[in-house]
Amino acid sequence: MQLSEVIELFLRSKSAGGLSVQTVAWYRANLLAFVRFLERAGVNGSNWLQTGTIEAFLVAERERVSPSTVAARFRALRPFFTWLEDNPDFAIPSPMKRMKPPRVPSGQPRQADGAAVDRLLQSIPLGTWVDLRDRLIVTILDCCGLRAAEVCGLALGDFDLDAGVLVVRAGKGGDDRPVPFLPEVARALRAFLLLHPGRPGRVLMISADGSSLGTDGALTVSGLRQMLERRCAAAGLVYLNPHSFRHGLAMRLLNRGADMSLVQAILGHSRIATTQQFYARWLVSGLKAQYTEVMGRGR
Numbered sequence: 005m006q007l008s009e010v011i012e013l014f015l016r017s018k019s020a021g022g023l024s025v026q027t028v029a030w031y032r033a034n035l036l037a038f039v040r041f042l043e044r045a046g047v048n049g050s051n052w053l054q055t056g057t058i059e060a061f062l063v064a065e066r067e068r069v070s071p072s073t074v075a076a077r078f079r080a081l082r083p084f085f086t087w088l089e090d091n092p093d094f095a096i097p098s099p100m101k102r103m104k105p106p107r108v109p110s111g112q113p114r115q116a117d118g119a120a121v122d123r124l125l126q127s128i129p130l131g132t133w134v135d136l137r138d139r140l141i142v143t144i145l146d147c148c149g150l151r152a153a154e155v156c157g158l159a160l161g162d163f164d165l166d167a168g169v170l171v172v173r174a175g176k177g178g179d180d181r182p183v184p185f186l187p188e189v190a191r192a193l194r195a196f197l198l199l200h201p202g203r204p205g206r207v208l209m210i211s212a213d214g215s216s217l218g219t220d221g222a223l224t225v226s227g228l229r230q231m232l233e234r235r236c237a238a239a240g241l242v243y244l245n246p247h248s249f250r251h252g253l254a255m256r257l258l259n260r261g262a263d264m265s266l267v268q269a270i271l272g273h274s275r276i277a278t279t280q281q282f283y284a285r286w287l288v289s290g291l292k293a294q295y296t297e298v299m300g301r302g303r
Contacts (some may be wrong), residue, residue: 007042008039017087026153038052041061042061059103062106065077082098085098085099116251124235137196144170155228155246156209157173159173170183254270264276267279
């Protein structure tokens, strides 16, 4: 049995255990990154079960993704190997038992600022439906702060253009949530629909090679990330990962006086404590700017 097939069995067990579609997609994206590393490194046989191989994977990932993403790879792999050990069909001792999680620096999270987003959007042409799809995705990420899996799962029926609200179905916390959007999202959606290669069905964001009628053809989280990598490179930008847009939106809202509960609702955090813990310490930049502006007026 191929490793990818074992991973699908693991994901099926997670779905059966009640995990959300988004969480299962998160596991899939991180585990498939490990599979791609094995293919690049030419690892075959049972060598992927060795601690050294997993350590080599994490080291290689540090060269291409953020420390938090490396930590996510670790958090996805460890339960996978624990499942392999506990499953009587495999009963393979976990090679990660003595491995310690990668350290994530406490530095300020990367933010997709307005200038970078504008530059990215301006670099995407208007010629094809793929171009318009990518412009829509970037606009939604920037204005709505959705997770990558949430963007990939959007359907046309989730948008209320008159009300300016979209609905994220069964988000990470298991509940639907409404998210308001600006007029530029509606404009980007209408432009995309004009050139959409088929009738938008359950999935709005289709992949470039899966657009034939009668097939799902959904854009995957991995495909979305790869799109951002290509588009950022073409724009001469450092890679903006999907979460950098969430961080950018959250900080923009907070630094402009939004209440923490609003940010919680937009981002879909199940507890406001999560929002406060993550973002409160980074309000310093906005507070300092306001302080300098006010104090610069004199006594």
